[in-house]
Amino acid sequence: KNQVEQSPQSLIILEGKNCTLQCNYTVSPFSNLRWYKQDTGRGPVSLTIMTFSENTKSNGRYTATLDADTKQSSLHITASQLSDSASYICVVGHDKLIFGTGTRLQVFP
Amino acid sequence: NAGVTQTPKFQVLKTGQSMTLQCAQDMNHEYMSWYRQDPGMGLRLIHYSVGAGITDQGEVPNGYNVSRSTTEDFPLRLLSAAPSQTSVYFCASSYSLQDTQYFGPGTRLTVL
Numbered sequence A: 001k002n003q004v005e006q007s008p009q010s011l012i013i014l015e016g017k018n019c020t021l022q023c024n025y026t027v028s029p030f031s032n033l034r035w036y037k038q039d040t041g042r043g044p045v046s047l048t049i050m051t052f053s054e055n056t057k058s059n060g061r062y063t064a065t066l067d068a069d070t071k072q073s074s075l076h077i078t079a080s081q082l083s084d085s086a087s088y089i090c091v092v093g094h095d096k097l098i099f100g101t102g103t104r105l106q107v108f109p
Numbered sequence B: 001n002a003g004v005t006q007t008p009k010f011q012v013l014k015t016g017q018s019m020t021l022q023c024a025q026d027m028n029h030e031y032m033s034w035y036r037q038d039p040g041m042g043l044r045l046i047h048y049s050v051g052a053g054i055t056d057q058g059e060v061p062n063g064y065n066v067s068r069s070t071t072e073d074f075p076l077r078l079l080s081a082a083p084s085q086t087s088v089y090f091c092a093s094s095y096s097l098q099d100t101q102y103f104g105p106g107t108r109l110t111v112l
Helices: none
Strands: A004-007 A010-014 A019-027 A033-039 A044-052 A056-059 A062-067 A072-077 A088-095 A097-099 A105-109 B002-008 B010-013 B019-025 B030-038 B044-051 B054-056 B064-066 B076-078 B086-095 B105-112
Touching: A004 A088, A010 A019, A019 A033, A019 A088, A019 A105, A033 A062, A033 A072, A044 A056, A044 A072, A056 B019, A072 A088, A088 B044, A088 B076, B010 B019, B019 B030, B019 B086
Parallel strands: A010 A105, B010 B105
Antiparallel strands: A004 A019, A019 A072, A033 A044, A033 A088, A056 A062, A062 A072, A088 A097, A088 A105, B002 B019, B019 B076, B030 B044, B030 B086, B044 B054, B064 B076, B086 B105
């Protein structure tokens, strides 16, 4: 069964700290992997999109990594800010998009 | 560019009523889709369209209809609302399924 699992479900960190969110998938075949940020009450916004040949991709303080052999991806957030408080959704694409349930990140001052 | 717009932002319906959720995009995207988002679940695909005049069912199509008469517009119709359709609905568009999707702000629907 095609699945995308994210961990942790929720995370609390202090402003300025780094954090890493995990995504494991069993989707096959695989075309690409995306990370989205979803602020409360808003639609998801794309952070990165990687094909199977890419190991890492950055977007400002956000860096996504992909290991297609182990079917794992991570999203690393550097020097967190209060505005990083949101849900982060991992999405794996092949002939359709499979969405994870997200990690809810809260950044406190 | 306005991007992807959705109306209304909020809606309350009674069981059995019908309504249409509007979605429009001004990016000339061919691929458009409708999702619903429920607590504790990932976004689930309701219907999608790969271009004007072409629509297809997604993962959870029952109780919903769509049409795509123009590239810009992709309305979602609830035929006879049920409490199980209480959810947040998102419209998204992209050049193709493999490209970055742009989501609208969502419509929060409550069915009593």
